Amino acid sequence: MKLYLRYLSLALLAVILFSCKSGEKLYNKGRYDDAVNAFVKKLQRRPTDATSLSLLPRAYQSAMDFHESRAKQALASNNDLKWENVRYEYNAMQRLYDVIRSSPAANSVVKPKDYSTAITSVNENAAEARYARGVQLLENGDKPSARQAYDEFTAALRLTPNYKNANELREQAYAIGLVNVVISEIDVRSPYYQFTADQFRDALVRNLQSRNINDFVKFYDQRLVRNDSRFRPDQYMEMRFMDFVVGQTYVDRHSREVSKVIQVPGTKKDSTGKAIMVDITVKATVFVTSKTVASNGLLDYRIVDVENNRVLRQDRVPGSFTWRNQFGTYRGDQRALSEEDKRLIGGRDIPPPPPQDLFMELTRPIYDRLASDLQSFYTRY
Incomplete structure (x- = not known):
């Protein structure tokens, strides 16, 4: 315990000596504000420290001369925002006031100036x-x-x-x-199918609103503001799905041989009468059926300024989605099957989703790319 107290005393002494030395170094380097803080901290721990009591008034006066000089320079300038520069210097001097007032020992050798009233005026x-x-x-x-x-x-x-x-x-x-951007109804051009893209538009509008891309840009669904006579849009975003194609179902059938080495009890026995395990190779044939439907489409969009009908941005975003289903059967020894083979055999033949569902799936990558493009455009707008 005595040894611990001895080490603790030495550590405290080292801190005090370092603080004093640090304060002197800061003062000599012309860092007067930091020197004032260092000296005050030292006096809070050791109110009779001679070096701090001696140098603190000089450091404080040097800091005040520096800040007051800069404040006068700011006041003499033609800068519209000069009062904010003055405010910065006054706040710096007020912080010195607060620091010195926090220490009775520091306050005994320095009478700091209170700038609180001046700061209010500034x-x-x-x-x-x-x-x-x-x-x-x-x-x-x-x-x-x-x-x-x-x-x-x-x-x-x-x-x-x-x-x-x-x-x-x-x-x-x-x-x-504020710029009011209206997301118009989406036209889907397909020679074979008729779709509605309301879900796509709903998700896009919600996402753009929640991202808070730009405080001065707001997005609206055209259906919600169409009958509001007070609403004045600044921009229209028009979207059209082009060349949407759902491919034919492609069926591929193939087979492959699989094998595995396993251990089984042999005809021979050990000294305890237990059958000795031996390696054997088991085989099977896996028959796999793969059904694939590829869908792809192209979203054409443009942003138009309502006032002058000028196109502000225009681009095309491609998207695709491939639906695939695999299932299988086998012939031979089931023990030769891998876990993947078992999952295939556990599958079943199911029909492809309807075109509307495939359309929604292919719009997912289009949606992500479009949302990213719009965020990039309107962040800089």
Whole structure:
């Protein structure tokens, strides 16, 4: 126990010495804020430390001179957002105030300046600058400017909550900057089959809405907004399935020989009277029937600007799906069959799915590719 306490005391002493040395190093390197923090931490552990008591006032004054100089430079600039730079420097000085006030020993040698009132005033000025920029952008009346205005009003509210009518103007900016994309009904062109692609469209709309691709882009199902006279779409997304083909059922029959070496009791016995195991080879013939139906299709889509009927994006996405069923029988020794052979023999002859089901299966890869394409397009929009 005594040995443990001795090691603990040495470790604490090492930490104290390191902290003091670290504070001096930071001060000599001109990292005055970090030096203040290091000296205060040292004084919280050892209030009478001579080095910290001596160097802390110098470090604090050097840090204050640095931040006040930068704040004055910012105020003298023509930058619209200069108040945010001033705010940054004032916050840095306020953190030094809070740190020193947390230690009675530090507070005895340094009387830090409280910037809390000044920060409140600076926040007001910074919020006003953002607010004014937002109002000017909103007056342009176009979507890109409205989106920028939304960001400016958001920044103003972050600096000063409930600043003027920034909340109301931000909502206006959002409404102007929003792009409403309507997903139209899907046309399926097939010379042999008639399909409905409602499930595909339903899944696509839900997915695009849930992905939150872009805060200023919203997707709607045409069926839900068709009769809403207040709704104004900005873009239409038109889709058409082309060249959808369900192939004929292709049947392949083949057989293969299988064998396996197994152990069985022989005619000879050991000294205990137990039959000695011997290797034998068992054989069988597996007859396999494979039924395959290949389906493929092509989705043509384009995104059109409603105002000028300009095509914003157009592409074709291929898709395919192959249905396959295998089953089998065997002749010979069942022990020669592998687990895979047994599964085949346990299968049965079933008819292919109806064309509508095959259509939905081939749309799965098309859907994934299309959703990815749209996310890429609208993320940068």
